Amino acid sequence: MADSTSKKLDFQLYVITGTNYHPGRSMIDVIEQALIGGADIVQLRDKTASKQDIRENAHKLRQLTRRYGVPLIINDHIDIALEAEADGVHLGQDDLSLAEARRLLGPDRIIGISTHSIEQGLAAQAGGADYIGVGPVYPTGTKPGRAAVTTSYVQEAAEQIRIPFVAIGGITLGNVDTVIAAGASRVCAVSEIVGADDPAAVCRAFKARLHAAAPQRSEVQADDFAGTGVIVNGVAQRTTARTVWELICQHRLEDRRVVVELDGEIVVREEWSCTPIHEGAAVELVHFVGGG
Amino acid sequence: MDKMAQHPIEIYEAVQDEAAFEDRYSRQLRFGPIGSAGQDRLRSARVLVVGTGALGASLAQHMTRAGVGVVRLADRDYVEPSNLQRQMLFDEEDARSATPKAVAAARKLKRMNGGVRIEAHVVDVSKRTLGYLLAGVDLVLDGTDNAATRLALSDACFSLGIPLVYGGVTASEGMSAALIPGRTACLRCLIGDSAADDGTDTCDTVGVISPAVEFVASLQAAEALKWLSGNREAMRGTWVTADIWTFRVRELKLPGGRSRCACCGTGASTADNRLRQDDKPAIEAAVMCGRDSVQVTLGEAIALDVVRPLLEERGCTLTVNPYLTKAELPDGKRLVLFSDGRVLVQGTSDAGEAIRLCTDMLQPHREGESIVG
Numbered sequence: 310m311a312d313s314t315s316k317k318l319d320f321q322l323y324v325i326t327g328t329n330y331h332p333g334r335s336m337i338d339v340i341e342q343a344l345i346g347g348a349d350i351v352q353l354r355d356k357t358a359s360k361q362d363i364r365e366n367a368h369k370l371r372q373l374t375r376r377y378g379v380p381l382i383i384n385d386h387i388d389i390a391l392e393a394e395a396d397g398v399h400l401g402q403d404d405l406s407l408a409e410a411r412r413l414l415g416p417d418r419i420i421g422i423s424t425h426s427i428e429q430g431l432a433a434q435a436g437g438a439d440y441i442g443v444g445p446v447y448p449t450g451t452k453p454g455r456a457a458v459t460t461s462y463v464q465e466a467a468e469q470i471r472i473p474f475v476a477i478g479g480i481t482l483g484n485v486d487t488v489i490a491a492g493a494s495r496v497c498a499v500s501e502i503v504g505a506d507d508p509a510a511v512c513r514a515f516k517a518r519l520h521a522a523a524p525q526r527s528e529v530q531a532d533d534f535a536g537t538g539v540i541v542n543g544v545a546q547r548t549t550a551r552t553v554w555e556l557i558c559q560h561r562l563e564d565r566r567v568v569v570e571l572d573g574e575i576v577v578r579e580e581w582s583c584t585p586i587h588e589g590a591a592v593e594l595v596h597f598v599g600g601g
Numbered sequence: 602m603d604k605m606a607q608h609p610i611e612i613y614e615a616v617q618d619e620a621a622f623e624d625r626y627s628r629q630l631r632f633g634p635i636g637s638a639g640q641d642r643l644r645s646a647r648v649l650v651v652g653t654g655a656l657g658a659s660l661a662q663h664m665t666r667a668g669v670g671v672v673r674l675a676d677r678d679y680v681e682p683s684n685l686q687r688q689m690l691f692d693e694e695d696a697r698s699a700t701p702k703a704v705a706a707a708r709k710l711k712r713m714n715g716g717v718r719i720e721a722h723v724v725d726v727s728k729r730t731l732g733y734l735l736a737g738v739d740l741v742l743d744g745t746d747n748a749a750t751r752l753a754l755s756d757a758c759f760s761l762g763i764p765l766v767y768g769g770v771t772a773s774e775g776m777s778a779a780l781i782p783g784r785t786a787c788l789r790c791l792i793g794d795s796a797a798d799d800g801t802d803t804c805d806t807v808g809v810i811s812p813a814v815e816f817v818a819s820l821q822a823a824e825a826l827k828w829l830s831g832n833r834e835a836m837r838g839t840w841v842t843a844d845i846w847t848f849r850v851r852e853l854k855l856p857g858g859r860s861r862c863a864c865c866g867t868g869a870s871t872a873d874n875r876l877r878q879d880d881k882p883a884i885e886a887a888v889m890c891g892r893d894s895v896q897v898t899l900g901e902a903i904a905l906d907v908v909r910p911l912l913e914e915r916g917c918t919l920t921v922n923p924y925l926t927k928a929e930l931p932d933g934k935r936l937v938l939f940s941d942g943r944v945l946v947q948g949t950s951d952a953g954e955a956i957r958l959c960t961d962m963l964q965p966h967r968e969g970e971s972i973v974g
Contacts, residue, residue, distance in 0.1 A: 566748060566792045568840065570853040575840060577786050577859055578793040593853065595842050597792050598769035598776045600804035601656040601746040 318419065318440055320349035320380075321519045322512060323475050323497035326366075327451065328355065330504030337369050339503050344377040345546045346512025347536055348502075352399055354384035367393035376559045378549050382421060387413050397421065397439065402429060407436040421475075425458055427465040434472050441470065442497065445478020446488055451499050452478065460491035467492025482514050489522040509546065539590045554582035556592065566597035607902060608724035608941035609924050611704050613711045615670070615718040625714070626668055639830030640668060646829040647671035649738045651726050651754060653702040654678065655809065656768050657744025658690040659818035660825075664717075664742070665710040667826060671718045672710065675734050676703040677725040677896070677943065679925060687811035699937075701924045723924050725898065725943055726750055731757040740828055742821055743767045746804065748792065749887075755780060755788035759864040764828055768821040772807045773846035775817035778855060779824040779836055785855045787865035791840075805892050816845050884959075886952035889945075895955035899942040899963075908938065908963055915962055928962070936962060 324343045331339050340351060353370050355363050367383055371393045374381040380396035383389050387410060390398045397419025400410060410420055422433040423442040433441045443466045448457045457478065466474045476493035481501045488496060498515065505511040536547035541556070550556035553576055557563050569576045570593040576584050586592070618625060626640055635643075646669050650661045653676035664672045680688075680695040680702055688702075695705040707721035724730050726745070731753065735741070741758055743766060745751055751767065758765040759782045767788060768777045780788055820841055827835045839852040858865035885898040905926045909919060917928035917936075928936045934948035936958065944963075946955035 568791055568842075568853065574854040575786075575791060575856050577790040577856055579790065579859060579861070593851065595776075595851075595853070597748065598771050598774055598842075599746065599748050599751075600771035600809055601652055601654055601744050601769060 318380075318473050320473075320475075321495050321523075322348050322515050323350050323352065323477070323495060324348040324502055324512070325352040325354050325384075325451075325497060325499045326370075327499045327503045328358075330500045336366060337373055339508055340370065341373055342508040343502055343512050344373070344379060345548075346509030347516040347547050348379065348512050350380045350382065352382040352384055353395075354399070360386070360389075364389050364392065367395060371395060376561065380419065382419060390414070390418070399423070399442070407433065407438060411437055423477075425455070425462075427462060427469060430462075430466055430470050430474065434470055438472060440473040440475060441466075442477045443470075443474045443493070444476060444497075446476050447479025447484060449479040449499075460487060463488060463491040463493050482511065482518070485515060485518050486522075489518065494519070494523055513547070537586055537588050537590070539586060539588075539592055541592045542594060548586065550586050552582055552586060553580075553584040553592075556586055557581060557594070560594060562594060566599070568595045568597060569593070570595070608722060608730070608939070609701070609704075610723070611707055611721040613707060613715075613719040616715045618716045622716075625716075629667060634832050634835065635826070635830045639832065642831045643668050643826070643829055644670050646739045647673065647737055648740050648742060648825065648829065649673045649675065649734055650742045650744055651675050651734075651750070652744035652746060653690075653706045654684065654744060654746060655687045655689075655804075655811070655814040656770060656818050656821070657742070658688045658702075658706055659815055660742045660744050660768075660822055661706055661710055662690060662713065663818065663822035664825065665714045665719065667822075668714065669717065669829060671720065671737075673720040673722065673734065673738065674703040674706055675722040675724055675726050675730075676701065676706075677723070677939075678702050678945075679927075679937065680705050687809060687814050689811075689815075698922055699920055699925065699927055700922060704924060723939065724941065725896065726754070728753050728757070735761055735763060738763055740825055741765045742825055743769075744818075747889075752789055752792075752794055756864055758782065759787045766821045766824050766828075768817045770813050770817045771804050771809055773810055773813045774842070774844045775813050775820075776840065776842045777817050777820040777824075778840040779828070779838075780855075781836065782858075782865065784836075784857065785838070785865070786858055787862060789864055790856075790859050790862050810846075813845050816843065884956055886956050888950055888952055893948060893950055895946045895949060895952050897944045897946055897955050897959045899944065899959065902942050903938050903940055903944075903963070905938060905940050911965065912936075912962060917962070930958075930962075934958065938963075 326336055328336050351374050353367055367389050370381055382397050382399050383395045384399050385404055387398050399421040401423045407422060419439045421440045422438045424430040424433055430441050443462055445452055445455055445457050446460060446463060463476050473495060475495040475497045476488045477497040480488055480496050480498045485496060502508050502511050536549045538547050548556055550559050553569055572591055629635055630637055630640055648664050648669050650657050653674045661672055661674055679699045680691045682696045684691055690706045690709045701723040703721035703723050707719045710719050735757055741763055743751060755765055762782045764779060764781045766779045824836060838855055840855055841852050843850040860866045884900055887896045889896060909926060912928045916931040920927040926938045937945040944959050946958055949955055
C-alpha cells in the first residue's frame, strides 16, 4: 500500500491481549502496563468472549491506546473495528478475504494477515495487506496444534517480504535474540508480556533487545520508540508525551484542577504546553484540595 | 472602608487587658523570632479570615489568641449539626439557633481575648464584596471551601498587594501555600481558571477529619504569624501537600510571578482595581457543589420582617434569628434568607428551580389583581 507509512506502522513491539494469562487483573490495567513499557501497537484478540464483551473491551482499549498514541487493531471483527474507531483489523488465513475486508474498511485502515509460509506471505503482500504476521515461530499455547514455522520462515520473510512483517508465536525474552538474528525487526509476544507480573518491565526488556539489534536506526528514532523515561508520583514509567501538557492528557487530568511539579518546582498552567518532558524528569501530579 | 456594607456586621471593640492578664502573651514573647517587637507588630496588624468553617474557625482562634489587633471574619453560612465534628468554635446551641458562623465565632473569640477587635461579617465573599472586606487588611487567611472564591480572593489580593495564605483540606489530605504578590505566582496561574470543578472531591463527598483541618490551619497560621510579626524572610516559599492518615508530606517549590499574568506579573497594575467593574445582574444563582443547595443572590436587600408573614401564609415553618430567616417549605425544601439579598435554597441542585422558588415565595400580594383576562 502506498500509504502504509501514513498508517503509523513504524512499530517494533506488538502486543496482543490474552486475558486467560492474567486472571484477577483487568485487561486495561495489564495493557496499560505494556504501553508504559513501550508497546508500539496493540491487538484485541479474544476467541471465547461474547461479541458484546469484545465490543466493550474494544471501546476501552481505544480510549487507552489513544492516550498513548498507539494504534489499536481488532482481531477478526471488522464491524467492531469500525464502530470502536480502531486503526485496523487482523485476519487469519481462514477469516474473511483480504479483498472483502479492504472493501469494508476502505483504504486508510490497517489490515494485517497471519501467514504461515512464504507463499502465504507473498500472497498477502500482493493482495494489499499493510503488514503480515510470520509464525508461529515456536510452538505456542495461544495457537495449540499449529506446527511451528521455525526461524527459517523468518529468514525467508526478511529476504522476500517488502511490507512490515512481525514475528510471532512462542517468542520470549529467552529466544527473541535468535528471532532477531534470523532477520526480524518486529516481534509480537502474548503470554510472555501479559502473563508477566510486571508487563512494563518485560516490554522494556524486549525493546532494549530490538534496539540493540537495530543500530542503523537514528538515535532520534530509537528514542521516539522508547519514549521518555520519567518518574510520575514516584513511579518510574515511559511516556510518549513530549510536554507537560501531553503528559497531563495521557493521565486524563486536562479537565481537573491539578498542580504540576517538575523537578522540584511547580509549573504554572500556562506553561504546561511549552514545558518539555526530558529523560529522567521527576513529575508530581497533585490534585488541588478545595475543602475548608 | 469606602462604602457602606449592606450585610449584617457585628463588631466587638478591643478592650484594655485587665492587670490579671498581663502574662497573656508571655510564652509567645519568649519565643525568640517574635519577642516584644513581634508582639507589637501583631497588635497593630489586621487580618481577614475568609470563611469561618473548619479551617476558618481554627485560623481565627490562632490569630485571636496570638493577639493580632483586628480579626475580621467573613462567612455566608450558618451553623449546622454536621459542622460540630470539626469546626472548633461552635457548639450545639449555635446549631440549634442556626446562628451565622461569623457571629457565633466572634462571640467565642471575644471570650478568649477581649484585647482584639473582632468583626463578624455575614456576607457572601465575592468580587462585589471583597473591596469592602479587604480595606486596611495586612494579610488574608483562606478558610473557604471552593476554588471559585479562592480565585476571586487571589485576584483581589494580588491587585492590592496583600498576601493570601491558601489552605485546603478534604478527607485526611491537605495543602497550604502563602501566595505573596511580588514573590510568588498567583493562584490563577497555579491551578487555572477554566478547569471544571466537577469530580473534584469535596468534604461533602469524601468527608474530612478534624486533625487534617488542624494540621493545615497550623501551617497557615504559622505563615501568618511570620508575616505579621515581621519575620518575612522566614516565609516558607513552598506549596505543602500532606496526608496525615498515611502520613506523607511533600513540599513543592513555588514559582515566581508570571510576566504575562495581569495579577501576579511584573506588568500588573495595582491601580487597575477590577473589583468594582462588574455590574451585577438582577438575580444570580450559584450551585453549591455536592451540597444539594443553590445560593441565589437577588440583587436587592430583603426586608425579612416583611417577607416572614408571606412565607408563613405560603405554608412555611420559620426559624428566625436576628441575622436570617429559615423557611421550611411544605415539600421539605428550605429557603434561608439573609437581609443582604441572599437566599440559600436547600434541597435542589437546579439553579433555575431555585430562582423560581425564591421569586414565587417572596412575591408580594397584588391586591385587586383580576384573574380574568
